[in-house]
Amino acid sequence: MLDAQFIREHPDLVRRAIAQKGTEEVSVVSSILEADERHRAAVTELQDIRTEANDEAKKIGRLMRDGEQKAARVAMANAGKLKSRAKEVEELVRETEAILNILLLVVPNIPHTSVPIGKSPEDNRVVKEYGLRPELDFDPLLHWEILEKYDLADFDRGSKVAGAGFPFYTGKGARLQRALINFFLDVAVEEGGYIEIQAPLVVNNASATGTGQLPDKEDMMYEIKRDGLFLIPTAEIPVTNFFRDDIIPESDLPIKFCAYTPCFRREAGSHGKTVRGLNRIHQFDKVELVQFVHPEKSYEALESLREDAESILKKLELPYRRLLMCTGDMGFTQSKKYDLEVWSAAQKRWLEVSSISNFEAFQARRMQIRYRPSDGSKLQILHTLNGSALAIPRVVAALLENNQHADGTVAIPDVLRPYTGFDTIG
RNA sequence: GGAGGGGUGGCAGAGUGGUUGAAUGCGCUGGUCUCGAAAACCAGUAUACCUGUACGGGUAUCGAGGGUUCGAAUCCCUCCUCCUCCGCCA
Incomplete structure (x- = not known):
């Protein structure tokens, strides 16, 4: 606020x-x-x-x-x-x-001057496209067809056990996701300098209010009424609230956290082709990056956070594009937001795998996260940022579709092979 | 889940109804002293808000929220949280 x-x-x-x-x-x-x-x-x-x-x-x-x-x-x-x-x-x-x-x-955050003014997703600006979209000279399978063909996931049994949108991952499918989680965390820790965090998967009312999911967006979250808790829709909530009501010495800034968590989203009312397979599910895995920074450094931090996320897509050799979100499409709490979208070769469309935002002081003010200036002047609200690096299922979808060959096999990217323990699926 | 004991300033730790925003110690900042440093000594050292051109003045805050009282860190109630013992448990 x-x-x-x-x-x-x-x-x-x-x-x-x-x-x-x-x-x-x-x-x-x-x-x-x-x-x-x-x-x-x-x-x-x-x-x-x-x-x-x-x-x-x-x-x-x-x-x-x-x-x-x-x-x-x-x-x-x-x-x-x-x-x-x-x-x-x-x-x-x-x-x-x-x-x-x-x-x-109810007052939204103020957009940064560099943000394009617009009303809808059409007004978002495609800043840049990286990599070549693969030209497949055969009839490619959709990722949910590949998942089924090689027993990588079981949606029906997931529906039986929990409900639609809660798939099982099986065999190499499960292992591939675990490999991606480990790979993403390793890149964040070893190359990005992020401190790894394991966070609570439920949060209380105050935390959800702190990052801005409450009071408005409670419909996106699963609620455990009896205990007054919410299943997290993103690690952003617990990780950013880590410092709620804290005062941090200026010399400790910036503080950079990374966290792997499952994420739970109700996704009320979504059905149809664009949400098939792994495109949109109620529970998914994600590695999230969160930064607490000096107010003067937050736009610098936004770009470096963005590069941290992009570096993973480059290592995975996935074609992607970067969008700068317009004022009307970026949401209530953000001052500036980028989306990264990966190309899905069989669906022939872009899938959002990362959203990178600078909240400036908007969240930090709600949470009363302040820093103590080194010169002894009065306490200041710091700035918070976060970004996915990355959402796992859509990366899996793109990998399966883009890396499939005419013989039906799917190649695992080189960087992932030490993590998966196998080179191909099929 | 049961029983008991705690939560006070950056830290440690006094304080059971009356000029207590809070003793004392440590830490930190500035000064004196010194060729310099240490020690010693002196002074300062919370946060938010309201008000005022300014010097300043004021209000609130001793885990949180209520209550009793002219007056609450201190008494009462509820909640949160930590610790100890017992039970249960991956």
């Missing part, structure tokens, strides 16, 4: 941002300014009353000690009056604060 003070000082900037993102009415800014005004007036009044009440209480203490019972009783009566007045104003403060907070939570 944005700071009320920031909105107070830059109302037009915020209005423009809301218009560009299109998630909310611009008029919310005026409502916020008004609510903020009323809230501050109430706070000031309450504080004045308390000042008086505190003085009175101290006076009573003095009088009691000096044995002046009568004067003390007079002061007590006066203090009692102040107390009931304070109670009324307290209620007003609570009320105005609640209104202000509700309004503040």
Whole structure:
């Protein structure tokens, strides 16, 4: 969320941002300014009353000690009056604060100036395409056909045991995914300098609010009502909340974490061809990168994080493209976001395998993650970023489709062979 | 799951109703001293918010939230969390 003070000082900037993102009415800014005004007036009044009440209480203490019972009783009566007045104003403060907070939570993050203005996915900018899309001179199988042919996954049994969208991975299919997880983590740790984290797979309400999934996007998450927990839709939530309410010395920045976790997404209402096979499932594996950085370094960090994700696609020799998301398609919490999409040779379409975002202070402010400047000046909110590196199932889909040969076999990329222990499938 | 004991400032650790935002020690910063350093000594050292042109003034915060009281770190209730013992368990 944005700071009320920031909105107070830059109302037009915020209005423009809301218009560009299109998630909310611009008029919310005026409502916020008004609510903020009323809230501050109430706070000031309450504080004045308390000042008086505190003085009175101290006076009573003095009088009691000096044995002046009568004067003390007079002061007590006066203090009692102040107390009931304070109670009324307290209620007003609570009320105005609640209104202000509700309004503040719906204000989206402000897009960076380099972000193209647009409404829909068509307005996203394809920045660059890497690698050559394979020209297959035979009738290629779709990845779900390959999975079935070689017993790499079992969707039907997954449906029986859990439900649609919870496949089993079997044999080489399971091993291939484990290989990818290990490979991605090794690249992040050894080449990217990320600290490996194993995170809780469930989070509480406060954590989901901190990264921005709540209050709005709770429909994407599986909820364990009985215990007040959510299954994580991404490692972003637990890993970013690692430092919630913490103060980090400036000299420790940047802090870079990587984490492998399964991810659980309800994906309500999606059916059809584009979600077949591994294209969109309720539980999938992902390696996530998260960075906590100095505010002045966050755009630099965004590019390096992006390169960390891209380096994996290059090593796997997968053709991919990079999209710069437009204001209307990048979501509520981001200031700037790239998507990486890998080419799927049999489906003949692009699959999103990574989403890399700079949230600036938007998440960190919700979570109160601050750093202590080395020069001793006052605490500052830091910036958070994250990116997938990468989502596993769609990488599997692309690998199977792109690397299949006319004889039906599928080649494993060189870099993965030490991890899989086999060179081909089929 | 049962029984008991804790959660105080960067850290350690006092404080059971009255000028306690909080003793003391350590750490840190500045100064004195010194050729320099150490030691010693002196001073400073939380966060958020409100208010004020400024110097400043004020409010809140001792795990969280309620309550009692003129006044709460201190008393009461609920919750969270940590520790010890017992039970259960991959």
